[in-house]
Amino acid sequence: GAGVSQSPSNKVTEKGKDVELRCDPISGHTALYWYRQSLGQGLEFLIYFQGNSAPDKSGLPSDRFSAERTGGSVSTLTIQRTQQEDSAVYLCASSLVYGGGYDLANTGELFFGEGSRLTVL
Amino acid sequence: AQSVTQLGSHVSVSEGALVLLRCNYSSSVPPYLFWYVQYPNQGLQLLLKYTSAATLVKGINGFEAEFKKSETSFHLTKPSAHMSDAAEYFCAVANAGGTSYGKLTFGQGTILTVHP
Numbered sequence: 001g002a003g004v005s006q007s008p009s010n011k012v013t014e015k016g017k018d019v020e021l022r023c024d025p026i027s028g029h030t031a032l033y034w035y036r037q038s039l040g041q042g043l044e045f046l047i048y049f050q051g052n053s054a055p056d057k058s059g060l061p062s063d064r065f066s067a068e069r070t071g072g073s074v075s076t077l078t079i080q081r082t083q084q085e086d087s088a089v090y091l092c093a094s095s096l097v098y099g100g101g102y103d104l105a106n107t108g109e110l111f112f113g114e115g116s117r118l119t120v121l
Numbered sequence: 122a123q124s125v126t127q128l129g130s131h132v133s134v135s136e137g138a139l140v141l142l143r144c145n146y147s148s149s150v151p152p153y154l155f156w157y158v159q160y161p162n163q164g165l166q167l168l169l170k171y172t173s174a175a176t177l178v179k180g181i182n183g184f185e186a187e188f189k190k191s192e193t194s195f196h197l198t199k200p201s202a203h204m205s206d207a208a209e210y211f212c213a214v215a216n217a218g219g220t221s222y223g224k225l226t227f228g229q230g231t232i233l234t235v236h237p
Contacts, residue, residue, distance in 0.1 A: 042229045043225075
């Protein structure tokens with residue numbers, strides 16, 4: 001597609017329910033990232049995918065959070081047993097990786113989607 | 122560990138006035154530095170980036186930033202503000218080199234308001 005697409009754009013759920021957030025990166029972008037934007041915490045890195053593998057998942061806040069990526073394309077972020085503190089905007093970004101590999105000077109810019117706003121009641 | 126401090130959560134300027142958004146960073150390794158802009162209900166868009174080439178970096182929409190290692194700063198400026206510049210601006214830092222990929226540490230953001 002023309003840009004990074006995320007769905008749903010808004011999700012309201014009850015505490016304790018599971019939610020899935022989807023990210024469709026720009027076609028051909030091998031790197032994919034999830035970030036979380038919340039009041040008081042700002043923008044936080046969650047996880048990085050290169051292809052279908054996740055070399056860095058250090059930002060996932062707890063074992064209730066998981067993410068996968070299939071076919072080197074679409075990624076799903078799953079939050080189990082949601083809590084009120086999970087309320088935030090979840091942003092997905094993708095980028096090309098070329099040249100020297102992981103060096104951000106070579107990877108180009110990150111292209112962000114519009115985010116999925118999650119509200120846990 | 123890396124960190125970014127943006128001085129001033131809100132900045133207000135008149136149309137045509139100088140825009141100055143302050144960013145200071147802390148990094149134990151050479152940094153890459155970025156400024157992103159976020160318009161309401163939109164994703165983040167890259168304004169400019171410093172990746173160890175020229176210390177004065179020019180970006181889109183007339184913005185520029187200067188990397189000053191001695192001051193650990195990367196302030197964003199624009200000579201003349203336009204109404205369309207009203208948005209939230211984020212400074213971010215990443216490790217330079219082979220492990221940097223897209224793991225950015227962001228500042229808390231500065232909301233820029235432009236008055237007619």
